[in-house]
Amino acid sequence: xxxxxxxxxxxxxxxxxxxxxxxxxxxxxxxxxxxxxxxxxxxxxxxxxxxxxxxxxxxxxxxxxxxxxxxxxxxxxxxxxxxxxxxxxxxxxxxxxxxxxxxxxxxxxxxxxxxxxxxxxxxxxxxxxxxxxxxxxxxxxxxxxxxxxxxxxxxxxxxxxxxxxxxxxxxxxxxxxxxxxxxxxxxxxxxxxxxxxxxxxxxxxxxxxxxxxxxx
Amino acid sequence: xxxxxxxxxxxxxxxxxxxxxxxxxxxxxxxxxxxxxxxxxxxxxxxxxxxxxxxxxxxxxxxxxxxxxxxxxxxxxxxxxxxxxxxxxxxxxxxxxxxxxxxxxxxxxxxxxxxxxxxxxxxxxxxxxxxxxxxxxxxxxxxxxxxxxxxxxxxxxxxxxxxxxxxxxxxxxxxxxxxxxxxxxxxxxxxxxxxxxxxxxxxxxxxxxxxxxxxx
DNA sequence: TTGACAACATACCCGGTAGTATGTTCCTCT
DNA sequence: AGAGGAACATACTACCGGGTATGTTGTCAA
Numbered sequence: 001x002x003x004x005x006x007x008x009x010x011x012x013x014x015x016x017x018x019x020x021x022x023x024x025x026x027x028x029x030x031x032x033x034x035x036x037x038x039x040x041x042x043x044x045x046x047x048x049x050x051x052x053x054x055x056x057x058x059x060x061x062x063x064x065x066x067x068x069x070x071x072x073x074x075x076x077x078x079x080x081x082x083x084x085x086x087x088x089x090x091x092x093x094x095x096x097x098x099x100x101x102x103x104x105x106x107x108x109x110x111x112x113x114x115x116x117x118x119x120x121x122x123x124x125x126x127x128x129x130x131x132x133x134x135x136x137x138x139x140x141x142x143x144x145x146x147x148x149x150x151x152x153x154x155x156x157x158x159x160x161x162x163x164x165x166x167x168x169x170x171x172x173x174x175x176x177x178x179x180x181x182x183x184x185x186x187x188x189x190x191x192x193x194x195x196x197x198x199x200x201x202x203x204x205x206x207x208x209x210x211x212x213x214x215x216x
Numbered sequence: 217x218x219x220x221x222x223x224x225x226x227x228x229x230x231x232x233x234x235x236x237x238x239x240x241x242x243x244x245x246x247x248x249x250x251x252x253x254x255x256x257x258x259x260x261x262x263x264x265x266x267x268x269x270x271x272x273x274x275x276x277x278x279x280x281x282x283x284x285x286x287x288x289x290x291x292x293x294x295x296x297x298x299x300x301x302x303x304x305x306x307x308x309x310x311x312x313x314x315x316x317x318x319x320x321x322x323x324x325x326x327x328x329x330x331x332x333x334x335x336x337x338x339x340x341x342x343x344x345x346x347x348x349x350x351x352x353x354x355x356x357x358x359x360x361x362x363x364x365x366x367x368x369x370x371x372x373x374x375x376x377x378x379x380x381x382x383x384x385x386x387x388x389x390x391x392x393x394x395x396x397x398x399x400x401x402x403x404x405x406x407x408x409x410x411x412x413x414x415x416x417x418x419x420x421x422x423x424x425x426x427x428x429x430x431x432x
Numbered sequence: 433t434t435g436a437c438a439a440c441a442t443a444c445c446c447g448g449t450a451g452t453a454t455g456t457t458c459c460t461c462t
Numbered sequence: 463a464g465a466g467g468a469a470c471a472t473a474c475t476a477c478c479g480g481g482t483a484t485g486t487t488g489t490c491a492a
Binding site for chain 2: 159172175178
């Protein structure tokens with residue numbers, strides 16, 4: 001039992017740090033967040049964090065990885081289903097958008113991680129990790145791209161460039177990252193409706209006919 | 217003549233600093249950009265910048281203001297025209313998207329300025345300036361909101377929440393800020409086509425009928 | 433019991449950066 | 463011509479934040 005308790009507490013501590021870090025990185029951005037900030041929000045000191053992570057970048061990257069993993073956990077089951085393309089696309093967009101809202105701090109870190117790689121102000125070591133994470137994100141994006149192109153091939157979606165369409169779709173679905181904020185009396189239904197509006201906007205934008213957009 | 221030359225060179229110097237600053241802030245983000253970075257990209261030193269701006273925040277805010285001013289300069293003439301709502305909306309969306317691409321570094325600073333205010337990690341003095349700039353941006357947004365609601369009233373657009381629709385529209389039109397990059401052999405026509413795809417996506421997302429979307 | 437180690441806290445170092453104080457050059461105005 | 467100021471560059475200070483080195487406490491295993 002003691003081993004189990006130990007393992008549990010270890011996992012719990014790690015997740016506490018991850019959650020606090022995600023929140024801090026979201027609140028102030030990567031560069032403006034200090035390890036002391038994260039530690040303070042945990043009621044702890046630097047020592048706690050540097051005992052579990054080798055550097056600030058390492059911590060940030062783990063938040064990134066965690067965020068992407070949660071996305072895969074949500075999307076993979078849906079992508080594996082055998083469904084008509086329009087309905088599959090609907091479910092995927094809605095689920096992705098919901099995931100953005102439900103794990104918002106982590107997804108903001110994913111976003112900033114992508115920006116960090118583009119800026120390129122990293123050590124070669126860090127860059128390797130970021131490239132690996134980027135590949136993880138590309139794989140995720142690829143799931144959508146395949147369905148998108150199938151929809152286009154079936155004539156249910158209409159767009160010129162697949163790449164741009166994909167970007168626009170993700171921007172719409174990710175948009176709550178930048179304007180959503182929890183309010184009083186906001187239950188799951190409210191959030192569900194917000195995600196629906198984003199998904200509908202994206203599906204319309206992709207050229208899906210109105211009668212194909214149902215029960216989103 | 218000498219006075220005129222002096223005035224010109226002053227204006228030119230100010231704009232040189234603004235351009236360099238916008239580029240640096242875009243490349244590394246506000247927090248990670250040092251005044252030395254901006255100065256170095258000008259082939260100068262700190263002294264040059266602190267002679268014209270009182271602080272790093274002041275410089276950043278001026279880039280923000282400059283970016284918004286350029287947006288107004290582009291949009292105001294179109295908004296003043298008397299046109300059928302769908303066509304007005306088309307021209308506005310397209311023009312806004314083009315402005316995003318053409319003044320990209322400045323618009324990225326506007327974006328980060330908005331984030332900076334939301335984070336709230338500023339001195340009261342800085343916060344006042346940011347609030348004023350935010351008001352400027354809200355006014356700009358209001359121009360779109362009015363046309364959007366008119367389009368809804370006329371039955372040519374369909375969405376639930378105006379606020380969310382507005383956010384989604386802007387996210388689509390602003391999206392090139394995050395994925396556009398200049399390439400070889402990319403002329404104005406190419407950029408125009410990119411802006412068109414974004415505008416069409418947004419207009420479709422807003423529920424405009426396909427036959428109302430023409431020549432974007 | 434004790435030794436070893438995990439899980440931290442504390443104290444410290446050092447590089448980078450915002451901001452300032454001062455020096456220098458040229459230009460303009462009288 | 464020379465006084466004054468604009469437009470910088472240079473040199474410096476103070477502080478903050480990442481990272482490390484070391485101290486402390488509890489726990490478990492032999």
